[in-house]
Amino acid sequence: MGLLEQVYAIAPEMVLTAGIVVLLFADFLISNKKKYILSIIAFLFYAGALIVLINSTMTGNTYLFSNQIHIDGMGNFFRCILILTGLITIIYSYNNPEMKEIMAGEFQVLLMGTILGGIWMGISSNMVMIYLALEFVSILSYIMTGIRVRNAKASEGAIKYVLFGAVSSGIMLFGLSYLYGLSGSLELSKLGVYFQQAQLEGKIFFILMLVLVFGGISYKLAVIPFHSWCPDVYEGAATPITTFFSVGPKIAGFALLIRFFNEIFPVNISQPQLSNIFFIIAIVSAITMSIGNLAALWQNNIKRLLAYSSIAHAGYILAGIPAYSQIGNHAILYYLMVYLIMNVGAFLVAMVVGGDEDLNAFDGLAYKSSKGAFWASIMTIYLFSLIGLPPLAGFFGKFYIFSALIDKNLYWLVIVGIINTVISLYYYARILKAMFFNTPNSEQQMFSPIHYQVLGVVLMILTVLFGIYPQMILSMWNN
Amino acid sequence: MDIKEILVLSLGVITILSAVYISFSRNLIYSAFMLLVTLCGVAGLYGLLSADFLAGIQILIYVGGILILIVFAVMLTQNISEGKKSNPSRFPLVSLVIGIVFLGGMGYFIWRFPWNNGYFSFKPITTDLGNALLKEYLLPFEVISILLLVGLIGALTIARVSLGNKNKLTKDDEI
Numbered sequence: 001m002g003l004l005e006q007v008y009a010i011a012p013e014m015v016l017t018a019g020i021v022v023l024l025f026a027d028f029l030i031s032n033k034k035k036y037i038l039s040i041i042a043f044l045f046y047a048g049a050l051i052v053l054i055n056s057t058m059t060g061n062t063y064l065f066s067n068q069i070h071i072d073g074m075g076n077f078f079r080c081i082l083i084l085t086g087l088i089t090i091i092y093s094y095n096n097p098e099m100k101e102i103m104a105g106e107f108q109v110l111l112m113g114t115i116l117g118g119i120w121m122g123i124s125s126n127m128v129m130i131y132l133a134l135e136f137v138s139i140l141s142y143i144m145t146g147i148r149v150r151n152a153k154a155s156e157g158a159i160k161y162v163l164f165g166a167v168s169s170g171i172m173l174f175g176l177s178y179l180y181g182l183s184g185s186l187e188l189s190k191l192g193v194y195f196q197q198a199q200l201e202g203k204i205f206f207i208l209m210l211v212l213v214f215g216g217i218s219y220k221l222a223v224i225p226f227h228s229w230c231p232d233v234y235e236g237a238a239t240p241i242t243t244f245f246s247v248g249p250k251i252a253g254f255a256l257l258i259r260f261f262n263e264i265f266p267v268n269i270s271q272p273q274l275s276n277i278f279f280i281i282a283i284v285s286a287i288t289m290s291i292g293n294l295a296a297l298w299q300n301n302i303k304r305l306l307a308y309s310s311i312a313h314a315g316y317i318l319a320g321i322p323a324y325s326q327i328g329n330h331a332i333l334y335y336l337m338v339y340l341i342m343n344v345g346a347f348l349v350a351m352v353v354g355g356d357e358d359l360n361a362f363d364g365l366a367y368k369s370s371k372g373a374f375w376a377s378i379m380t381i382y383l384f385s386l387i388g389l390p391p392l393a394g395f396f397g398k399f400y401i402f403s404a405l406i407d408k409n410l411y412w413l414v415i416v417g418i419i420n421t422v423i424s425l426y427y428y429a430r431i432l433k434a435m436f437f438n439t440p441n442s443e444q445q446m447f448s449p450i451h452y453q454v455l456g457v458v459l460m461i462l463t464v465l466f467g468i469y470p471q472m473i474l475s476m477w478n479n
Numbered sequence: 480m481d482i483k484e485i486l487v488l489s490l491g492v493i494t495i496l497s498a499v500y501i502s503f504s505r506n507l508i509y510s511a512f513m514l515l516v517t518l519c520g521v522a523g524l525y526g527l528l529s530a531d532f533l534a535g536i537q538i539l540i541y542v543g544g545i546l547i548l549i550v551f552a553v554m555l556t557q558n559i560s561e562g563k564k565s566n567p568s569r570f571p572l573v574s575l576v577i578g579i580v581f582l583g584g585m586g587y588f589i590w591r592f593p594w595n596n597g598y599f600s601f602k603p604i605t606t607d608l609g610n611a612l613l614k615e616y617l618l619p620f621e622v623i624s625i626l627l628l629v630g631l632i633g634a635l636t637i638a639r640v641s642l643g644n645k646n647k648l649t650k651d652d653e654i
Contacts, residue, residue, distance in 0.1 A: 017625055020625070020628070020629065024632070064618075065615075065617060065618040066614065066615040066616075066617075068615075068616070068618045068619060069618065103636060106632060106633070106636040109629060109632055110629065110632070110633055110636075113625070113626075113629035116625070117626075120622060126619075128616065128619050129618070129619055129622075132619050132622055132623065132626070133622075135626070136622070136626050139626070139630050139633070140629060140630070140633060143630075143633030143634070143636065143637060144633075146637055147633075147636060147637065149637070182592075199593075201588070201591055201592060202592065202593075204588075205588045205592060208584075208588070
């Protein structure tokens with residue numbers, strides 16, 4: 001394939017790159033009072049990238065740029081979901097009071113850069129590209145955390161993020177360097193070929209190094225033991241950015257993790273030694289959901305509560321990896337899509353209620369005004385979906401993951417997951433109780449512009465719709 | 480003994496001894512200066528493994544740039560010469576155990592593993608590197624340039640805001 005045709009294949013990424021440059025120039029051409037135009041430009045570029053992606057003629061499996069990237073159904077799914085994340089982020093960060101202290105142009109550039117990096121994470125099939133993409137997302141995330149200057153919490157979060165990121169990048173690079181030394185190739189598929197031919201000792205060493213790489217990736221997913229930056233970063237960053245962090249980099253991290261394992265070991269080939277690393281991942285997943293849920297029980301700050309809730313959900317999603325099969329992969333993709341929708345929804349209501357991010361701000365939301373009742377009822381749907389009650393989308397997310405686990409006889413992980421679902425009921429129900437049974441405190445002012453209402457309703461409809469017709473997402477992956 | 484083996488061994492000994500000194504010295508300034516020897520030793524090893532470009536870069540960036548930065552950071556910090564304050568050795572036993580376990584485990588596998596020894600040759604690689612960057616690694620090469628652009632903007636954003644806000648200083652800032 002010629003170079004030009006390969007460039008056509010990455011047209012959505014080219015559109016986003018062009019978007020970054022255009023935003024940069026537009027930023028200093030537009031006067032300070034008309035910065036909202038930047039949001040519109042960014043929105044158009046995301047929409048353009050999405051249209052280009054949907055209309056692209058590339059189908060099936062293709063390795064491009066000397067096996068640097070691999071474009072297939074899964075890759076296209078991740079491109080699609082990440083661009084959608086960017087689109088949604090533009091909508092809820094528009095006109096948000098917390099975003100006023102942040103320079104609009106730079107924020108848009110950084111956001112688009114993070115989305116672009118996330119897409120590279122989802123389609124790269126070479127260790128150089130993997131590391132590059134991971135750093136792409138990480139470096140921009142540090143900056144977006146610390147972008148609120150003169151804010152002690154933001155600085156604390158950013159510093160913790162940088163330190164954890166640097167350490168885990170080092171761990172991951174260490175593992176990658178040995179993988180390269182063992183197999184003599186940077187391509188992930190060659191690693192798999194090496195693994196199948198290797199002696200037992202080589203295999204054990206290989207798996208030890210895979211554990212190190214998993215450690216490096218898992219800090220992006222904020223799973224235990226690489227989670228401790230997460231609540232501080234979430235609390236420190238402006239709420240729209242926190243919302244983005246809870247979905248964007250996490251989806252990209254899972255994209256990278258699935259891609260990494262799928263490139264090295266195609267799902268249909270069984271390898272007995274692999275059960276070791278999957279056992280480790282299963283334990284990490286069980287600990288992550290348990291600690292995430294238990295820690296969330298004591299939180300009184302809504303952002304910290306949602307941060308721990310997102311750690312717990314990362315644990316559920318991670319459980320799909322040990323169920324290493326086509327069903328397991330589909331379950332993870334489905335859960336990621338659903339998680340994007342319901343988590344953004346819950347954060348959206350938190351932004352509407354605002355206040356000092358205390359749980360008290362939710363007190364008697366349902367009785368304040370008609371808008372309050374509207375948001376309280378929407379929040380109820382999101383919370384039910386986060387808990388995993390049928391027939392909402394969150395239920396099917398968990399259902400698919402658990403059924404993939406049962407296929408592989410991992411019953412103990414299913415039991416841990418179900419117990420955790422029950423625990424999570426408590427802290428989600430605390431928000432419900434505050435909204436419907438506590439007396440309203442009247443001084444709180446709601447931030448409820450029309451675009452928030454539209455986004456809230458759309459996300460709610462999707463939460464219900466994906467629950468009733470789960471095939472909608474699954475067919476997306478096939479196209 | 481071959482001259483090549485003597486070179487590799489002596490460079491290895493220099494690197495390891497200076498690294499040990501860095502770890503055990505209680506004075507951060509001495510550690511920082513000893514890092515110079517370690518980094519040069521590693522550069523020499525790179526050169527012997529026919530990674531001449533990497534050796535040059537190692538000298539330029541690590542010895543020339545990062546090390547100077549570290550030395551400045553050390554010298555600008557207060558009370559740095561008092562070992563007890565700058566690096567109090569906490570949990571020596573636990574660290575020792577973890578270190579030995581890790582070293583032993585890695586050492587065992589590295590020792591037992593049948594490494595490919597066929598790479599020893601003195602051949603300059605910079606031309607190949609240039610070719611690879613514009614052929615096989617064209618995409619990462621271009622992606623790095625975008626990353627640098629966006630990273631630069633981010634760095635400016637964090638650094639600039641305090642200047643940009645000068646015209647609307649609050650009361651606390653005027654002091």
